[in-house]
Amino acid sequence: MDATLSPGGAAGDAAVARVPHGPAHVVTIDLGQRSYPILIGAGLLREPATWAGLPRASTAVIVSNTTVAPLYAAALHAALAPHYPRVLEVVLPDGEAHKDWPTLNRIFDALLEQACDRKTVLLALGGGVIGDMTGFAAACYMRGVPFVQVPTTLLAQVDSSVGGKTAINHPLGKNMIGAFYQPVRVVCDLDTLATLPAREYSAGLAEVIKYGPIFDPAFLDWIEAHLGALMARDPVAVAYAVRRSCEIKAAVVGEDERESGLRAILNFGHTFGHAIEAGLGYGAWLHGEAVGCGMVMAATLSQRLGRVSQAYVERLTRLTAAAGLPTRAPVLGPDNAARYLALMRVDKKAEGGAIRFVVVDEQGHAALQAVPDAVVAEVIEACSR
Amino acid sequence: MDATLSPGGAAGDAAVARVPHGPAHVVTIDLGQRSYPILIGAGLLREPATWAGLPRASTAVIVSNTTVAPLYAAALHAALAPHYPRVLEVVLPDGEAHKDWPTLNRIFDALLEQACDRKTVLLALGGGVIGDMTGFAAACYMRGVPFVQVPTTLLAQVDSSVGGKTAINHPLGKNMIGAFYQPVRVVCDLDTLATLPAREYSAGLAEVIKYGPIFDPAFLDWIEAHLGALMARDPVAVAYAVRRSCEIKAAVVGEDERESGLRAILNFGHTFGHAIEAGLGYGAWLHGEAVGCGMVMAATLSQRLGRVSQAYVERLTRLTAAAGLPTRAPVLGPDNAARYLALMRVDKKAEGGAIRFVVVDEQGHAALQAVPDAVVAEVIEACSR
Numbered sequence: 115m116d117a118t119l120s121p122g123g124a125a126g127d128a129a130v131a132r133v134p135h136g137p138a139h140v141v142t143i144d145l146g147q148r149s150y151p152i153l154i155g156a157g158l159l160r161e162p163a164t165w166a167g168l169p170r171a172s173t174a175v176i177v178s179n180t181t182v183a184p185l186y187a188a189a190l191h192a193a194l195a196p197h198y199p200r201v202l203e204v205v206l207p208d209g210e211a212h213k214d215w216p217t218l219n220r221i222f223d224a225l226l227e228q229a230c231d232r233k234t235v236l237l238a239l240g241g242g243v244i245g246d247m248t249g250f251a252a253a254c255y256m257r258g259v260p261f262v263q264v265p266t267t268l269l270a271q272v273d274s275s276v277g278g279k280t281a282i283n284h285p286l287g288k289n290m291i292g293a294f295y296q297p298v299r300v301v302c303d304l305d306t307l308a309t310l311p312a313r314e315y316s317a318g319l320a321e322v323i324k325y326g327p328i329f330d331p332a333f334l335d336w337i338e339a340h341l342g343a344l345m346a347r348d349p350v351a352v353a354y355a356v357r358r359s360c361e362i363k364a365a366v367v368g369e370d371e372r373e374s375g376l377r378a379i380l381n382f383g384h385t386f387g388h389a390i391e392a393g394l395g396y397g398a399w400l401h402g403e404a405v406g407c408g409m410v411m412a413a414t415l416s417q418r419l420g421r422v423s424q425a426y427v428e429r430l431t432r433l434t435a436a437a438g439l440p441t442r443a444p445v446l447g448p449d450n451a452a453r454y455l456a457l458m459r460v461d462k463k464a465e466g467g468a469i470r471f472v473v474v475d476e477q478g479h480a481a482l483q484a485v486p487d488a489v490v491a492e493v494i495e496a497c498s499r
Numbered sequence: 500m501d502a503t504l505s506p507g508g509a510a511g512d513a514a515v516a517r518v519p520h521g522p523a524h525v526v527t528i529d530l531g532q533r534s535y536p537i538l539i540g541a542g543l544l545r546e547p548a549t550w551a552g553l554p555r556a557s558t559a560v561i562v563s564n565t566t567v568a569p570l571y572a573a574a575l576h577a578a579l580a581p582h583y584p585r586v587l588e589v590v591l592p593d594g595e596a597h598k599d600w601p602t603l604n605r606i607f608d609a610l611l612e613q614a615c616d617r618k619t620v621l622l623a624l625g626g627g628v629i630g631d632m633t634g635f636a637a638a639c640y641m642r643g644v645p646f647v648q649v650p651t652t653l654l655a656q657v658d659s660s661v662g663g664k665t666a667i668n669h670p671l672g673k674n675m676i677g678a679f680y681q682p683v684r685v686v687c688d689l690d691t692l693a694t695l696p697a698r699e700y701s702a703g704l705a706e707v708i709k710y711g712p713i714f715d716p717a718f719l720d721w722i723e724a725h726l727g728a729l730m731a732r733d734p735v736a737v738a739y740a741v742r743r744s745c746e747i748k749a750a751v752v753g754e755d756e757r758e759s760g761l762r763a764i765l766n767f768g769h770t771f772g773h774a775i776e777a778g779l780g781y782g783a784w785l786h787g788e789a790v791g792c793g794m795v796m797a798a799t800l801s802q803r804l805g806r807v808s809q810a811y812v813e814r815l816t817r818l819t820a821a822a823g824l825p826t827r828a829p830v831l832g833p834d835n836a837a838r839y840l841a842l843m844r845v846d847k848k849a850e851g852g853a854i855r856f857v858v859v860d861e862q863g864h865a866a867l868q869a870v871p872d873a874v875v876a877e878v879i880e881a882c883s884r
Contacts, residue, residue, distance in 0.1 A: 172851040215600060226671035231850045254639075256847045257666065257677045258757070281642065286611035292642045293678065372643070462641045465616045466557040 138164065139353070141360040143276065144368040148296045152276060152360050156349065158303040159189050159264070165197055169260045169298060171233040174198040177221055177248040178239040179208040182266050185309055190239055190264065198235070202228055206244070211397040213243045213283045215291075221251040232256035238297075241267035241314070242274035242401060246292070249280030253295035263297045266306035268318025268352075269402050272325075272359035273380075275300050277367040283396060287460045288388050294372050302356055307347065316438030317402025319344060320383075322355050323433060324409060325362045328379045328472070328480035333358055338429075341436050378463055379480035382472040383409030386443070386494075389457035393446040406439030407497075415485065415493045416473040426476050443498035450498060451491035458490075523549065524738070526745040528661065529753040533681045537661060537745050541734065543688040544574050544649070550582055554645045554683060556618040559583040562606055562633040563624040564593040567651050570694055575624055575649065583620070587613055591629070596782040598628045598668045600676075606636040617641035623682075626652035626699070627659035627786060631677070634665030638680035648682045651691040653703025653737075654787050657710075657744035658765075660685050662752040668781060672845045673773050679757050687745075689738055701823030702787025704729060705768075707740050708818060709794060710747045713764045713857070713865040718743055723814075726821050763848055764865035767857040768794030771828070771879075774842035778831040791824030792882075800870065800878045801858040811861050828883035835883060836876035843875075 138155035158164045174194050178187050183205045194201045204224045206217055225234065236259060238248030245263050252261035263275035281292025307315065322344075326334025336358075337344070343351035363380065370377040387408030390399060399407075413427045431441050446453040455469070463470045468484040523540035543549045559579050563572050568590045579586045589609045591602050610619065621644060623633030630648050637646035648660035666677025692700065707729075711719025721743075722729070728736035748765065755762040772793030775784060784792075798812045816826050831838040840854070848855045853869040 215604070219600070222669055222676060223671070226669060226675060226845060229845055229849075229852065231852075232847050233850060254676045254678060256675060257664065257679050279642065284607055284611060286608070290611060290641060291607060291639045293639060294642050460611060460614055462617050464614075465618060467614065467616075 139357055141357065141364050143296070143364045145296060145371055148278075150296060150298055150300065152300040152302060152364070154271075154302045154304070154353065154357050154360065156304045156353075158301050159186060159306065160193060162193065162196070164301055165193050168197065168262065169233065169235055171198060171231075171235050171260075173200040173202060173228070173230050174235045174237060175202045175204060175225065175228075175230065176237045176239050177204045177206065177244060177251070179206050179244055181208040182240040182244070186239060186266060186306060190237065194237070202230075206247070208243075209397050210243055210283075210391075210401065211395075213247060213396070215282060218247050218251055218282050221247065222255060225251075225255055230255075230259075232259055234259050235298075236261040237264055238262070238275070239264045239266065240270070241265065242270045245270050245275045246280050246289070247282060249278070249295055249297065250282060250292050252297075253280055253293040258295070260298045261295075263300040265300070265302055267310055268307055268315055268356070269321050270318075271302040271304075271307075271356050272318060273321040273363065275302070276360055276363045277377075277380075278371065288391055288396065289462070290460075296371075302360075304349065304353055304356065307352060312438065314400060314402075315347070317400040317406070319437040320402040320406035320409065320434070320439055322359050323430075323437060324380070324382050324405065325359050327409070327413070327430065327474045327478065328382045329362050329366070329478050330358075331476065331478040333362070334433075334478075338433055341433065345437070378470075378482050379472050381463065382474065382480055383407075383412045385458055385461050385463060385469065385471055386411040386454070388461060389446075389454045390444060392457045393453060394444055399440070399444075403440055406434045406437065407441055407443055410434055410441045411443060411493055411497045412472060413474065414497055415471055415490065416475070418489055418493060419473060419483070419485070421473055421475045423476070443494065445498050451494040454494045455487055455490060524742055526742065526749050528681070528749045530681060530756055533663075535681060535683055535685065537685040537687060537749070539656075539687045539689070539738065539742050539745065541689045541738075543686050544571060544691065545578060547578065547581070549686055550578050553582065553647065554618065554620055556583060556616075556620045556645075558585040558587060558613070558615050559620045559622060560587045560589060560610065560613075560615065561622045561624050562589045562591065562629060562636070564591050564629055566593040567625040567629070571624060571651060571691060575622065579622070587615075591632070593628075594782050595628055595668075595776075595786065598632060598781070600667060603632050603636055603667050606632065607640060610636075610640055615640075615644075617644055619644050620683075621646040622649055623647070623660070624649045624651065626650065626655045630655050630660045631665050631674070632667060634663070634680055634682065635667055635677050637682075638665055638678040643680070645683045646680075648685040650685065650687055652695055653692055653700055653741070654706050655703075656687040656689075656692075656741050657703060658706040658748065660687070661745055661748045662762075662765075663756065673776060673781065674847070675845075681756075687741055689734065689741065692732065692737060697823065699785060699787075700732070702785040702791070704822040705787040705791035705794065705819070705824055707744050708815075708822060709765070709767050709790065710744050712794070712798070712815065712859045712863065713767045714747050714751070714863050715743075716861065716863040718747070719818075719863075723818055726818065730822070760867075763855075763867050764857050766848065767859065767865060768792075768797045770843055770846050770848065770854065770856055771796040771839070773846060774831075774839045775829060777842045778838060779829055784825070784829075788825055791819045791822065792826055792828055795819055795826045796828060796878055796882045797857060798859065799882055800856055800875065801860070803874060803878060804858060804868070804870070806858055806860045808861070828879065830883050836879040839879045840872055840875060
């Protein structure tokens with residue numbers, strides 16, 4: 115949308131006057147035969163070109179939730195109607211608490227009740243929960259049907275809709291049941307962010323900030339310099355943040371689709387964050403809030419391991435707070451650290467009982483490292499008391 | 500196990516005196532990086548060489564059922580113990596009626612309760628239901644862990660354990676929720692067939708017979724010539740039947756892993772068969788029994804379409820009956836044909852409402868063909884009244 119902004123460059127205010135509904139910016143996820151484009155731009159939902167060239171089928175099914183469907187399902191329905199003889203909608207309850215099997219099964223129920231065949235195209239219209247569940251439903255329905263991500267939250271646009279990770283939660287762990295299953299297209303209509311509540315917008319910023327420490331110090335500088343514009347949802351700043359986030363995610367996922375190595379760095383802050391989410395009960399904190407706080411904890415851990423300075427931890431803490439995110443970890447009961455450790459031991463990055471953490475340095479390099487429990491416990495106590 | 504038998508060759512009686520526990524015969528499924536061997540032989544479960552070179556992990560988990568676990572889990576456990584620090588067992592209720600989400604979730608519960616990480620190796624010890632559920636659990640647990648098929652029924656050895664189709668049933672359709680997910684190895688220990696009830700053994704023969712009409716008329720001749728030996732579970736005849744079935748399945752799956760074309764021929768008899776299973780309630784007839792009867796129906800359909808002679812239909816019907824399988828279709832209520840058609844319309848091969856059937860000729864060529872409802876209804880009535 116705006117090719118002139120670059121990491122560390124000047125604020126984008128001068129560009130606000132540009133035609134907001136220009137052609138989509140395209141970031142490509144390069145995965146050989148499974149490559150696909152991420153379209154980023156304003157007004158894409160209503161733009162006919164957005165929906166050209168999708169897989170042909172007799173039925174398209176929009177999966178959304180009770181919050182997002184009233185806002186955007188009609189527009190998407192109208193945009194799909196020229197391409198599919200039948201467009202159906204499945205509306206699920208909203209929230210992380212519903213990212214479970216019974217809710218997923220409502221998608222299967224609807225697909226089977228409507229006799230949807232295995233060419234049926236699913237479209238995930240909503241945030242990360244809808245994207246993860248619709249993607250997993252697409253991965254499993256008749257052993258795989260095509261799907262399109264239409265993320266309507268900042269978090270989903272910059273992170274969860276891109277890269278093919280799909281899952282539901284299990285009572286004993288987040289995202290434990292899922293699949294690597296790539297969409298055929300991702301459509302990020304920036305206009306949909308206008309209706310996003312402030313709390314969810316901030317949660318999305320956590321994943322934007324993440325790309326700085328793990329990959330691109332210049333982007334971290336840019337975020338810091340433009341945080342005011344981002345908080346004000348300045349369209350040019352937001353467009354750049356989404357685009358750069360997707361570029362970084364595309365580069366990482368293109369190298370390591372199934373998280374055998376590099377991809378794990380995208381989980382910076384997530385090991386602590388998942389423990390917070392599970393410990394408080396899914397939905398108490400938003401995923402992005404837990405990740406924001408988790409990044410502060412992971413930066414603190416990196417500092418204890420001698421990888422970053424205390425000043426860097428403070429800088430990241432300030433930035434996280436300024437983005438409207440919590441930076442103090444919740445206390446999970448009297449055995450606080452032990453509870454965190456127990457919750458983190460079922461993290462998918464754990465192997466043979468050892469918890470592995472994404473740690474960073476100040477040059478934008480991330481690494482996965484097993485850390486002794488005692489050190490982790492110190493960090494937990496320092497961050498939560 | 501026996502390289503001298505060939506399609507249409509002499510009966511294998513003379514070879515019975517051979518050393519029964521010779522080296523495994525190996526059939527390779529060629530899928531590039533996901534290629535894997537099928538080991539076929541007597542005594543493989545207890546043979547240390549069978550278990551060498553599997554993926555390393557801190558934990559191996561044997562998934563079995565209440566019927567098979569008491570017979571073979573201890574032997575498998577002992578064979579795995581030198582390779583894995585921890586070997587766990589998950590024992591599920593037996594039967595197609597349990598091929599559902601709640602039972603699948605018992606595997607996830609056990610894996611998470613035992614803090615199994617994403618290198619954990621699952622081993623499916625049992626028939627098709629255990630193989631399908633364990634494979635799907637492996638596909639989904641933490642987005643994918645390795646698994647080994649250890650089929651203990653004839654049906655699983657010749658068909659369901661090979662080729663990476665995994666699934667559970669949905670109340671509205673069989674195998675509707677699943678994944679294409681390949682095992683790292685298949686171990687067919689022919690000794691385990693000794694404990695198989697006659698009814699299940701016959702059900703397995705249905706899938707053996709299937710390979711004749713769809714691919715190899717000489718194999719059909721061989722089965723006909725050796726049906727007495729097969730029914731007597733003559734070890735050499737059984738070894739050849741398993742091996743030739745796996746060779747044909749490997750050839751088909753190697754061409755078309757995800758059933759975009761050729762692979763569908765393996766479902767000869769299955770479209771009718773699935774309707775029988777669903778119509779009577781899963782578990783009333785065994786899958787192989789429904790397929791046996793379904794093959795007679797599909798052959799009858801092929802005859803109505805002018806592809807095979809009436810004599811061929813009668814020949815296949817005789818062979819199916821001699822294998823101990825039903826050849827008359829059940830009547831599914833007063834609107835019999837309509838009920839069959841409704842059940843078949845949710846078949847995964849259906850597209851845009853048209854039911855597609857695998858039909859054959861007498862030269863071992865199979866094809867997928869959409870057939871008018873009226874013609875199908877005639878076949879249903881002819882086969883079930």
